[in-house]
Amino acid sequence: MATNWPSWLPLRASLRTLSPYGAPQIPNVLSLNTNENPFELPGEVVDAIMEKLPQVLTRLNRYPDRDATKLRTLLANYINTASGTNFSQVNIWAANGSNEILQTLMLALGERPALGFVPSYSVHPLIAQTTGVEWRAGNRRENFTLDISYAIQEIQRIKPGLTFITTPNNPTGTNLPITDIIDLAKATAEINGVLVVDEAYAEFSDELSAVTLLGTHHNIVVVRTMSKAFAFAGARVGYLVAQPEVIDACLITRLPYHLSSVTQAIAEVALTHSTALMAEVAQLKVERERVCAALIALGYAVAPSAANFLLFSGFKRTSPEIWKELVDAGILIRDVGITGYLRVTIGTPAENERFLAALKALK
Ligand SMILES: Cc1ncc(COP(=O)(O)O)c(C=O)c1O
Incomplete structure (x- = not known):
């Protein structure tokens, strides 16, 4: 990705300082970072x-x-x-x-x-x-x-x-x-x-x-x-x-x-087929409340959420350090650039358990 744009490229001045949007896509990790629905299509x-x-x-x-x-x-x-x-x-x-x-x-x-x-x-x-x-x-x-x-x-x-x-x-x-x-x-x-x-x-x-x-x-x-x-x-x-x-x-x-x-x-x-798909939304809402309670029980503060993700804080080290440790443990969540906070997407019950276990195991 170019940072010093060449003079032959008539890129608009307003775009020169921008970089492409994109959450990391890392192979072979559990992706709980882009607020996707974890369930495959029925x-x-x-x-x-x-x-x-x-x-x-x-x-x-x-x-x-x-x-x-x-x-x-x-x-x-x-x-x-x-x-x-x-x-x-x-x-x-x-x-x-x-x-x-x-x-x-x-x-x-x-x-x-x-x-x-x-x-x-x-x-x-x-x-x-x-x-x-x-x-x-x-x-x-x-x-x-x-x-x-x-x-x-x-x-x-x-x-x-x-x-x-x-x-x-x-x-x-x-x-x-x-x-x-x-x-x-x-x-x-x-x-x-x-x-x-x-x-x-x-x-x-x-x-x-x-x-x-x-x-x-x-x-x-x-x-x-x-x-x-x-x-x-x-x-x-x-x-x-x-x-x-x-x-x-x-x-x-x-x-x-x-x-x-x-x-x-x-x-x-x-x-x-919206009825079948909305049944999965109901399940994710239940999981959201369960993961929220588990995070609070682990001592984290969780922002009240009406979505399929949770923003939480209360880390012993910086949020980028925690993010990296979780990636090393095979769990990808999102550092959204708010100091001291990380965001996790609600996954399937088994995925949420893996996430919570990785969090518990942090050094
Ligand atoms: C608030 C909000 N709006 C819009 C979008 C874009 O969604 P899509 O382009 O997949 O419909 C997202 C995706 O994460 C979002 O969080």
């Missing part, structure tokens, strides 16, 4: 995909449905069933992971600065920088909750076009109450801004989804993904729920035929 979903694929493969000579109409209809149905809403495909946009959704949004709506509250998902500022959007970072409290009056003041002062809220927040797991989202939606509406609620981990939380507010707060855009709850990270499917005008804006900045026929078809199948 056999019934794999079988249904195998049944569907031949029809799709024979038609790979043709471009996919550019607007992914069927997939978007099924995503609308999924959200409606989960949240009691009444959306149709005009309220949904789908892309290759929610990261692409975020990029499409920034390209379309990023004229004014974008505001977020850190620590939060580090890809938000990265996408802002790569799409030429000015990024402004506000803070969270020391316990990672958000001071809403402060957040509103920042919105009034900076007047961002896009304000980002991640709930449950990554990397802290913190939930934002729906009443706070309403206040942020009002504050952003007053400055003609959009509130982007990144709900990548929504299915692991008991809080109401911000999609339930869309009828009354038109400037909310909810970003979701199939990577986590649907155990579909490798398929790359993310989506947003918003007013049709937001989708129209995304149609301008998306690449033509961005979502392959194969991706669309397999996501459609997975959505028709």
Whole structure:
């Protein structure tokens, strides 16, 4: 990876100090570092995909449905069933992971600065920088909750076009109450801004989804993904729920035929098996509470989490040292760059036991 860019390469000045995003991918270790779902796709979903694929493969000579109409209809149905809403495909946009959704949004709506509250998902500022959007970072409290009056003041002062809220927040797991989202939606509406609620981990939380507010707060855009709850990270499917005008804006900045026929078809199948997949989410929530209690019993402090990961602290040595010792023991968790903290993704019960045993065995 070049650090001193050569003069013949007309790289944009704003990109020269950046490095590619990426958590370490280390072979032959237990990966509890990228908040994936640890369960393989259930056999019934794999079988249904195998049944569907031949029809799709024979038609790979043709471009996919550019607007992914069927997939978007099924995503609308999924959200409606989960949240009691009444959306149709005009309220949904789908892309290759929610990261692409975020990029499409920034390209379309990023004229004014974008505001977020850190620590939060580090890809938000990265996408802002790569799409030429000015990024402004506000803070969270020391316990990672958000001071809403402060957040509103920042919105009034900076007047961002896009304000980002991640709930449950990554990397802290913190939930934002729906009443706070309403206040942020009002504050952003007053400055003609959009509130982007990144709900990548929504299915692991008991809080109401911000999609339930869309009828009354038109400037909310909810970003979701199939990577986590649907155990579909490798398929790359993310989506947003918003007013049709937001989708129209995304149609301008998306690449033509961005979502392959194969991706669309397999996501459609997975959505028709959401009940089986959500049963695994329930299991992961139980495991989250069990691992949290075990960490506390071992003397660690754990940030309250409504997601499929835990941020914990209270190490006898520095967090990078502990991270390295765990890697040496075959367990990969995440150093998210918050001094004194590490983040662990909830795995299967057996994987969580391996993680806890490795932690107990630390020197
Ligand atoms: C808060 C948040 N948003 C978005 C994403 C991106 O997910 P994907 O691009 O796999 O949909 C992640 C992934 O970890 C995340 O933590």
